[in-house]
Amino acid sequence: MAKDFVKRSENYSEWYNELVVRADLAENSAVRGCMVIKPYGYAIWEKMQRALDDMFKATGHQNAYFPLFIPKSFLSREAEHVEGFAKECAVVTHHRLMNAPDGSGVVVDPNARLEEELIVRPTSETIIWSTYKNWIKSYRDLPILCNQWANVVRWEMRTRMFLRTAEFLWQEGHTAHATREEAETEARRMLDVYADFAENWMAVPVIRGVKSPNERFAGALDTYCIEAMMQDGKALQAGTSHFLGQNFAKAFEVQFLNKANQLEYVWATSWGVSTRLMGALIMTHSDDNGLVLPPKLAPIQVAIVPICKNDEQMAELDAHIAPLTESLKAKGLTVKYDNRTEYKPGWKFNEYEFKGVPVRLAIGPRDLENGTCEVCRRDTLEKITMPLDGIADHVLQLMDEIQHSLLQRAKDFRAANTRPVDTWEQFQTEIEKGGFLLCHWDGTTETEEKIKELTKATIRCIPYDAPAEEGKCVFSGKPSHRRVIFARAY
RNA sequence: CGGGAUAUGGCGUAGUCCGGUUAGCGCGCCUGCUUUGGGAGCAGGAGAUCGCCUGUUCGAAUCAGGCUAUCCCGACCA
Numbered sequence: 001m002a003k004d005f006v007k008r009s010e011n012y013s014e015w016y017n018e019l020v021v022r023a024d025l026a027e028n029s030a031v032r033g034c035m036v037i038k039p040y041g042y043a044i045w046e047k048m049q050r051a052l053d054d055m056f057k058a059t060g061h062q063n064a065y066f067p068l069f070i071p072k073s074f075l076s077r078e079a080e081h082v083e084g085f086a087k088e089c090a091v092v093t094h095h096r097l098m099n100a101p102d103g104s105g106v107v108v109d110p111n112a113r114l115e116e117e118l119i120v121r122p123t124s125e126t127i128i129w130s131t132y133k134n135w136i137k138s139y140r141d142l143p144i145l146c147n148q149w150a151n152v153v154r155w156e157m158r159t160r161m162f163l164r165t166a167e168f169l170w171q172e173g174h175t176a177h178a179t180r181e182e183a184e185t186e187a188r189r190m191l192d193v194y195a196d197f198a199e200n201w202m203a204v205p206v207i208r209g210v211k212s213p214n215e216r217f218a219g220a221l222d223t224y225c226i227e228a229m230m231q232d233g234k235a236l237q238a239g240t241s242h243f244l245g246q247n248f249a250k251a252f253e254v255q256f257l258n259k260a261n262q263l264e265y266v267w268a269t270s271w272g273v274s275t276r277l278m279g280a281l282i283m284t285h286s287d288d289n290g291l292v293l294p295p296k297l298a299p300i301q302v303a304i305v306p307i308c309k310n311d312e313q314m315a316e317l318d319a320h321i322a323p324l325t326e327s328l329k330a331k332g333l334t335v336k337y338d339n340r341t342e343y344k345p346g347w348k349f350n351e352y353e354f355k356g357v358p359v360r361l362a363i364g365p366r367d368l369e370n371g372t373c374e375v376c377r378r379d380t381l382e383k384i385t386m387p388l389d390g391i392a393d394h395v396l397q398l399m400d401e402i403q404h405s406l407l408q409r410a411k412d413f414r415a416a417n418t419r420p421v422d423t424w425e426q427f428q429t430e431i432e433k434g435g436f437l438l439c440h441w442d443g444t445t446e447t448e449e450k451i452k453e454l455t456k457a458t459i460r461c462i463p464y465d466a467p468a469e470e471g472k473c474v475f476s477g478k479p480s481h482r483r484v485i486f487a488r489a490y
Numbered sequence: 491c492g493g494g495a496u497a498u499g500g501c502g503u504a505g506u507c508c509g510g511u512u513a514g515c516g517c518g519c520c521u522g523c524u525u526u527g528g529g530a531g532c533a534g535g536a537g538a539u540c541g542c543c544u545g546u547u548c549g550a551a552u553c554a555g556g557c558u559a560u561c562c563c564g565a566c567c568a
Contacts, residue, residue, distance in 0.1 A: 003529065004502095004517095032560085087566070121495095122568095157491090157566055164567070217568095237568060276568060307527050314526095346528035364527050374527080490568090 003350075007288045012232040013160075016283060020161045023291040023355050025278065033159040033166030040355065041278065043170065043299035048277060049149065050423070051296075052171065053203050053460075055193050061145040061173060066127050068151075069118035074126040077251040081125065084218020088155040090120040090166075095308040120153040125219065125244070125270055128174045129252040136176060136266055139258050143186070162279035163236075170274035176266045178256065180245070183267035187243040190271040191224040194239035202277065203294040203406035204228050204284045205414055206238055207356050207436075207485065209461025214445045217270075221245040226426045227460045227485065229414045230283040233434020235460045235487035238280045241271035279490070284410050285379075291356030292378055294406050295399035302328055302395060303352040306365030307345045314339060324373075327392040351380060356400050359395055379406055389417060420483065427474050427486070431455045436487050441478035442473035451475055453484070460485040 005022070008015045020026050023040030037045065053063070069092060076082045096112030099105075121127065128146075135141060149171045173190060177183040191208055198206045206226035216223040220242035228238045246265040255263045287294040292414050295301050304325065306317040321337060328335045330447070336357075338348055345362065354362050362374040373391055376383040379402050386394065415434030421427050430437055441447060441459065452458050466482040473480050 006497085152568095154567075156568095168568080170568085240568075272568085274568065305527095309526065342528080344526050344528090344530060346526085348529090349527095350529050362527070367525075 006289070008231060015288075017161065019282060019286060019291060025282075025291075026160070027396050031166075033156060035161045035165050037169075037275070040299060043277060044297055045278060047297045047299065048197075048201070050379065052193075052197055052273065053147075053149075055197060056147050056173065059145075059189065059193060060146045061175075063148060064146045065148050065150070065272035066124050068121055070121050070127045072117045074130055075119055076200065077126060078219045078247055079245075081219035081251075085122045085154070089122055090153045090155055092118040092120065095458075102292040121150070122152055122154045123270075123272075124148065124150070124152075124172055125174065125248055126252075129248040129254060129268070132174075132176055132266070132476075133252050133254045136254055136256050139178050139256055140257060141421075142176055142178045142266065143182065145173075145186075146175065147148075147171055147173040148309050157212070160279075162275055162282070164276075167235070168275050170272050172270060172272040173463045175269045176249075176254070177269070178258065178267070180267050183245075183269050184243050187222070187241045187269040187271065188225055190269070191226065191239070191241040194241065194271075194273055195226050195307070197273075198226055198228065198238055198277075198280075198343060199407060201294070201296050202281050203296075203403055203410060204238065204280055204285070205407060205411045207461060207463050209466075209485070211240075211461055212441075212445070212448055212459045212484070214448050215459060218244045219244060219247050220270075225461050227487075228284065229410075229417060229436060229487075230280070230490070231281070231413065233417050233487075235243070235436065235485075235489040236276070236280050236283070237460070237489065238277060239271070239273040241267070242269060244268035244270060285406050286356065289381070290354030290405070293356035293358060295358045295403050298358050299334065300336045300355070300357045301334045302336070302359045302361060304335065304361045304363065305348045305352075306337075306339050306343050306439070307362060309365070313365060314341070316368065317363060320368060322387065324361075324363075325393065328395060331392050331396045333392075333395065349376075353367055353381075359398055361391075361395075366432070377402055379409075401448065421474060421486075423472070426476055427451075428455060431457045431486070431488065434488070436460070436485045438483040439474040439486050440469075440482075441484045441486075442476045442478035442480055444476075447473060447475050455488075457486045457488050460487050460489060 006015050006018060023036050026037045028036045029036045040244050061135060075085070085183060093114055094108045094112045095104045096109040098109040100107045132144060151167055151169050153167050156164055156166050174188050177186060195206050195208050198204045206228045208224070208226055211223040211225055217240065222243040224241045225237050226239045228236050246267060248268050249265040254266045256266055258264050274393060281297065282291065285294065304321055306314065306321060308314045308317055311332055318339060325335050325337050349360065356378060360376045367373050371388050372385050373388050374383055374385050418438065419430070420438040421430050426435060427439065448459055462482070462484045466484070469482055471480050472478065
């Protein structure tokens, strides 16, 4: 049991904050609202990046890089877009510092004011579409399937590590298409990529759906999303994909000549996932003993801890364990053999447990005699002693088992906390218990906002697979044709 | 931007009400010895202009005024 570590049931958000710091994932920085992602946390993010990047490439996308700064005028080209982001933009107004006249340090040089202020990108639609205008002349230039890995800044009032920080890392895909249908297909296809990644790499089950107009991205015609349920029953939007229609093409005058030699506006999509996925990963699997990582994203998959009484024994263990390490590595596993003498085995057990290492092997004098090894899996904390012979295959299989079992466990949790609700009275009590409420909704923004105001619950999405079903809106009683998901969200 | 709170070695804190030796303790850190199957023990050691400024006083971590920063609760949000 982790010492001095608050339990999820006692204070979930404190548990989360402490876990992030103590598992060495990230820490707060000198800059308000910005975090430092530490090497161990960044290693997880790199694994996510790698997997996603491969999936983007496999679906025909290429990486590119666009500027951090956006001319102020660009942002205001699309009316809804600017309205959505105006309140949280960092603005560059000057380009030079000078020594303070009174010697008190350095000040902004008032003579170095920029002609046009620059916005630190909150997202890159505008700068990218101003560029695409130059790239697109003919139907032969389409589609353009670009992605960029970048940092963005949204000046948030209240921040939480990974879940909402003023600066965060993400990828943003921006595509341009000749037809509406093709763009819509692209937006949905990338959502499927995200869902695939969430479930098969992160072991986080997600619900695919469409956002209500109220929750839609500023400037989009449709926003598709994947929604996950955290262990406290709150929803977390884990990824979004937008069908932007011709809004940005019109704002930036991006037209192409079609086969009939007629000018048409280009159709657009954008889609992104961010370091917020780290938050989803943490809050889906981790427990009161610390972080729990799915094997596919764990920077260390196997930790090996030797147990011994003296130097000679350690030397013997080193020699004995070396081939074991090699055989695990030969299976493609990431292995850490920890024979530091400054820490005792018990300390190491706790350390690797807290950091979510999926499998731990311990080998001591008794094992040397018996040709065995203690195998402990992080997700269940189950320990078994087994012969060293064939251990690499066993561990490899265990990785698979853990990966699947984490997903299954999360699915079971979600299922246990998802239920239909048909009356307003019931809604008010049920929403307090957390989880997803499947409810009929009359389709109006007024109803959605009223419900949000009264209960802090929002429509997370209208699931793709919501079956047609006649019913009455849980709030207004007006007719509805399918259920949507209500929940409190991060 | 409203409402509340806090600020003391790297971290967590005692002391503040009621001013008075060298600012105490735990964790961590350094050195040495003994240890190692679930966060080791002992001994020694380093480390703090008590958030900042001004004032009151013989004397301020402690009292007063101002400032700054951070955290929590709201409004806002991927």
